[in-house]
Amino acid sequence: MKIQGIMFNWLAAFFLVVAVVYGLWSKEPVGTTAFFLAFGLSVMVGFYLVFTARRVDTGAQDDKSAEVADDAGELGFFAPHSWAPLALAGGGIFAFMGPVFGWWVLYFTTPLLAVGLWLWVFEFYRGENQNQ
Structure with missing residues (x-):
């Protein structure tokens, strides 16, 4: 989960750079706002994943020497059928x-x-x- 959090934080940095460059270059408020909102959403998801990765056990996706079969098995609890x-x-x-x-x-x-x-x-x- 830590790797995904780092990827989202890098994506947030990219959106921030793009938002600033786009805003200064085009002076168009709607697209600039959309890029800043994408930055904010990426920061929120990245922070959540990194924060959660500290509290849970290390998964197979965080181990560079892991095999595909290491991630097999029960993934968690999912709610049964519900109306x-x-x-x-x-x-x-x-x-x-x-x-x-x-x-x-x-x-x-x-x-x-x-x-x-x-x-x-x-x-x-x-x-x-x-x-x-």
């Missing part, structure tokens, strides 16, 4: 239709979004997926 993302996606679709058809649509989508979010947050506190 909550479907409810959130449906609520999001209708919420983004609000500005198109009228803001009154949000009165009907807000409960759907709230229920979907509640289901997603508490899916491991009830039912067959409840942690013991």
Whole structure:
């Protein structure tokens, strides 16, 4: 994970140089802002990966003498099937239709979004997926 963090930090440095050069050369605010935002996003991802790499065990991707088979096996815990993302996606679709058809649509989508979010947050506190 450390290698990916370093790569994102190098990408952030590249975006910063490009943003400054592009901003001074073109004097166009939209593209310059986009490059600075890309710089900020790359810094955030790079910082997260480097910070997390310090707290977890060294993976096979950080070992230069590792084989492909060294990275095989269990990669972590992934949530089982869940209906909550479907409810959130449906609520999001209708919420983004609000500005198109009228803001009154949000009165009907807000409960759907709230229920979907509640289901997603508490899916491991009830039912067959409840942690013991």
